[in-house]
Amino acid sequence: MNLFNIINDIEKIDPEFNDKLNPRRSAIKNITSFGSKVAMAAMPFALGTMLKRAYAADTAKPSVVEVLNFALTLEYLESSLYNLSTGAGTVIPANLLPYFITIRDDENQHVSVLKTLITRLGGTPVTAPEFDFSGGNGTKTGPFQNIFTDYSVFLNVALAFEDTGVRGYKGQLPNLLGNQTMLSAVLAIHAVEARHASAVRQLLKLSPWINSTATLGNDTGITTIDANYKGEENVIQGTVDITKLKSLAGDTTSVTVATAAFDEPLSMDQINALLVGSFIVQH
């Protein structure tokens, strides 16, 4: 029995197989050590368990391709914003253009790499939807209609996109549990989005991290984006109440520190509710 041939054959039929199997895949790669510990007679059972796990029905969760296409849509949104705003007649002050070109280039690379990963999995990358950066669902007269002429409006939208993007990526992590390649890729993008979020907040003279109060997640003072920060006020992590932990100041931790030390996720549905019908045009 040649395990590698079996896996190769399945891969021909199901291009996502490799992805489904991961991280069991690594166990197979290290077949020498695996084999030395498990009697060869038990191998068919071991393989059977791996396949069962790989193909176990989990209808509640989006597929890996769906997760990556969701991420690609977020990246289209961000990259389009920066591609438009760093062009000729830019809304961005000249001295800050390189700053936003750094962000723009990262976002364009994210678009490119996500397309590559989706294609590698045998999926089809979604095309970019129609955007309305005024937040007006295609009318161009939404609350941020001066985005490309008023730098402060542009900054506010960039702020909301970056902080919300971090939350969107974070929300997808459980859907990629144990998938070495795809989870690591998404974590790698997630950290860069957080760098961007911090960078934009610094330009607005906000703290680079989100200092929520007990009742309000949004610390930006921009009430039109309250919903983007809803839930950031959470102080319970797992089963631990962070405010009850010791700090250098005493036996408890302030809500400000407890909320800032952890960023909170948003689900795909929550993100779509924030974007579709405003920034992503819905006809």
Add this chain to the structure above:
Amino acid sequence: MKTELQERIPGANIARRSFLRYAGIGVASAGLLATAACHKDHKIKVQPDGIDIGITGDMAILNYVYAVEQLEAAFYTQLLLTPYAGITADEIASFTSIRDHDVVHREFFKTALGGKAIPELVIDLSSLDFTTRPSVLTAAKVFKDMGIRAYDGIGYLIATETYLTIVGKIVSVEARHSALISNITAFGTFAGNDQVDGNGFNKSSTISEILLMINPYFKIKVNAVNYGYVAS
């Protein structure tokens, strides 16, 4: 108020060059060590002086990041105990928040791990120069970027959704910290190509790479025998 941790940290005054040398050695030797660790039938070495993060699984991974956070919290605590000449009020405020967040992360892991936690590590930062702004900022950035790379490197090893999400919640805050320290060091380097690759990916590091880099700061070394790393 003085904490146990603060009392344990000795004064620090060795040249910045020493720190960079440690960091450089960490990266350069990592490959060699990883190769050695791939040998099959790897036997667990008994290290009387070392602390192992434990058998494979979420508790081991959480102990690993607990060690990372212990070091980070100690570094920023020391930075504020012996601030460099000319530190500004804004810089004090920023480093205070970063320290407080890292203390929270440390205390969170300690609490979450409970009886399975590794001991509190005795940390020796005496090889670092806390007296000048450039040396402190360099070290501050190295420690922060190390933290992000450590978290991003172990995500796929986590088996529990709750823990994976919590790792995600923390690593983005670490990235926010790094982007600030990077911008303080050189404005506009918040996502510099020293940390972000050509795909727009934050770089990550393996458990071996990170432990090799940070073990010089632990009096008793941290091992990850079941992840192929034993301090030499």
